[in-house]
Amino acid sequence: MKSLKNNLYMLRLIWQACPSGVICEMIHSLIHRFSELFYSVFLLRFIVKAIENGTEFSQVVMLLLMVLVYSASTGIFTALYWHWYRRKIKLKIDEMLLKKMYEKAVECDLSCYENPEFYNKYTRANSEILQRGIKILENCSRMFGIAASAIISTFIIALWEPIVIPIVVVCAIGSIIIDKKRSKLKYKCMVETTPQTRTQDYVNRTVYLQDYAKELRLGNMFFPLLKHFNESVKQAMKITHHYYGIAAWLRVLRELFMSFGTYLVAQGIIIFRYIEQQAYKLSDVVTILNAATTLQMNIYSFTWNMSIFIENGLYVENLKTFFEYKPKITENKNGLVPQNKKHRLTLRNVSFTYEGQTKPTLKNINIDIPEGQKVAFVGHNGAGKSTLVKLIMRLYDVSEGEILLDGVNIKDYRLSDYRHSFGTVFQDFKIFASSIEENVLLHPAQDDNDSNIAYEAVSASGLMDKVNTLEHGMDTQLTREFDDEGTMLSGGEFQKIAVARVFAKQSSIAILDEPSSALDPISEYEMFENMMKACSDKTVMFISHRLSSAVNADVIYLLEQGEIVEQGTHSELMSKNGKYAEMFNMQAKQYKESEVQE
Numbered sequence: 001m002k003s004l005k006n007n008l009y010m011l012r013l014i015w016q017a018c019p020s021g022v023i024c025e026m027i028h029s030l031i032h033r034f035s036e037l038f039y040s041v042f043l044l045r046f047i048v049k050a051i052e053n054g055t056e057f058s059q060v061v062m063l064l065l066m067v068l069v070y071s072a073s074t075g076i077f078t079a080l081y082w083h084w085y086r087r088k089i090k091l092k093i094d095e096m097l098l099k100k101m102y103e104k105a106v107e108c109d110l111s112c113y114e115n116p117e118f119y120n121k122y123t124r125a126n127s128e129i130l131q132r133g134i135k136i137l138e139n140c141s142r143m144f145g146i147a148a149s150a151i152i153s154t155f156i157i158a159l160w161e162p163i164v165i166p167i168v169v170v171c172a173i174g175s176i177i178i179d180k181k182r183s184k185l186k187y188k189c190m191v192e193t194t195p196q197t198r199t200q201d202y203v204n205r206t207v208y209l210q211d212y213a214k215e216l217r218l219g220n221m222f223f224p225l226l227k228h229f230n231e232s233v234k235q236a237m238k239i240t241h242h243y244y245g246i247a248a249w250l251r252v253l254r255e256l257f258m259s260f261g262t263y264l265v266a267q268g269i270i271i272f273r274y275i276e277q278q279a280y281k282l283s284d285v286v287t288i289l290n291a292a293t294t295l296q297m298n299i300y301s302f303t304w305n306m307s308i309f310i311e312n313g314l315y316v317e318n319l320k321t322f323f324e325y326k327p328k329i330t331e332n333k334n335g336l337v338p339q340n341k342k343h344r345l346t347l348r349n350v351s352f353t354y355e356g357q358t359k360p361t362l363k364n365i366n367i368d369i370p371e372g373q374k375v376a377f378v379g380h381n382g383a384g385k386s387t388l389v390k391l392i393m394r395l396y397d398v399s400e401g402e403i404l405l406d407g408v409n410i411k412d413y414r415l416s417d418y419r420h421s422f423g424t425v426f427q428d429f430k431i432f433a434s435s436i437e438e439n440v441l442l443h444p445a446q447d448d449n450d451s452n453i454a455y456e457a458v459s460a461s462g463l464m465d466k467v468n469t470l471e472h473g474m475d476t477q478l479t480r481e482f483d484d485e486g487t488m489l490s491g492g493e494f495q496k497i498a499v500a501r502v503f504a505k506q507s508s509i510a511i512l513d514e515p516s517s518a519l520d521p522i523s524e525y526e527m528f529e530n531m532m533k534a535c536s537d538k539t540v541m542f543i544s545h546r547l548s549s550a551v552n553a554d555v556i557y558l559l560e561q562g563e564i565v566e567q568g569t570h571s572e573l574m575s576k577n578g579k580y581a582e583m584f585n586m587q588a589k590q591y592k593e594s595e596v597q598e
């Protein structure tokens, strides 16, 4: 029942994407099945009957000519459909499914990526999506054609020898049961080997992607990766051997069942009745035998297609779970729209624990940031600074406490409008294979005003000197994914593009999560100065583990193990001579020592 529901779910999607494709595939299947029946049952019966009755040759020729016309027209339809139009249908279905998948993937909560069960389903759906759509259409159409042909064959047999029908049907049911078991075993095998497939995918990605190329060449990580790969293949072989071994023996059982039932018993009865009891004419025997063979072939194909139908249903289940996933953090269409241009951000008793973790990453955070304040969050790696940003941006929701924008809980705002109030650059920002301008705006420029905004933002981030040396300036394509002449920038230059995004966003709060980590101290200082100039009227939340970049902030919050342990201006914290002063002095000493060494 679930298989039927899932297949219908997918058929509905395919119908929405390409109704003509569904109709053509059904017609194609009907023609195929009807032709089988026509040539083997009706045409042969007519010829044998003509011989029995001594029909005039001209009449036989007339019929053969009609057959020729039928055969040519169906041949043309099939050739054109199969080799031309069907390609287009497949592309249309793939486009629809991929689009749906992309839209859903973007909508999913960030926490989904950390939930292994959900992520496994997503991985399976993703790896299957390009084949399943057309497979399901083909399979359902085939079953439709086979069912139509089986009904006609059954009707023909019933006219002469109805006893043959239950024999064939019993065999069919037996085969369906066996095939269902086989499909389940194959699916179980696929599910159990998903962790191995993921391992292999990961190794494949690390070796294939440029991101890992340097470390792989300079270190020895290839060997542990290869070890994981070999181990996963070994495991996958063991699991596959187990399940496919049983599936193969089930297949043998099915063959025996089908052969015994239909060939031996059903056809034996027909031959016996003709030879021993002279129950019908030769033309009738030819008709019944061929109708029985067609029915048997139909049942054989139907059960075979039924196993694919069940298998498809199981795969669709993954897709459906993914497509129907309801994100926890949703676009609240009736939510409030932040009204002010300037905002006050308040965190009240905020605590947060990542899914699957027992210990909270942030504990009882209380912060009040009035408009225009320059705030720095500092602390060692792993203190919880980035997590704080993710909570403020509503990539995750707090586990306890609340975050307020202008006194209103951020959950009450419309998500996209709320997020629009912030310009954010993350530590692990990504550059897209697109122009510098689009990378800064994060959308194609609509008019000259957009282009000016991008230009100003790049100037403010300190990258304009570099852009001026590039032949295509702001239109320079970044990365070589889509353009062989695309430009690769240094880590620091890419980082400046990410910072330029914040300036271009023209929002009143800027959040910069370690934006200067790839810069040398002088560039970092320059960027910090540029940023403060460009953000003079904005609230700025600056995250860094380098305390030197935070000295000019209005308030500095020092985080340690998810808690705010000190807060105040640089001079206040230095005179307090606590943890901040200790860290600051230590970093300053390290910096001086490295300078002397250089």
Ligand code: ADP
Pocket: 114, 354, 355, 357, 361, 379, 380, 381, 382, 383, 384, 385, 386, 387, 388
């Ligand atoms: P910081 O930005 O100060 O370096 P983070 O906020 O990135 O620190 O991380 C704080 C802690 O939360 C770390 O111990 C880190 O391992 C953990 N953490 C970060 N992201 C996740 C996650 N997605 N799932 C589980 N733990 C996480």
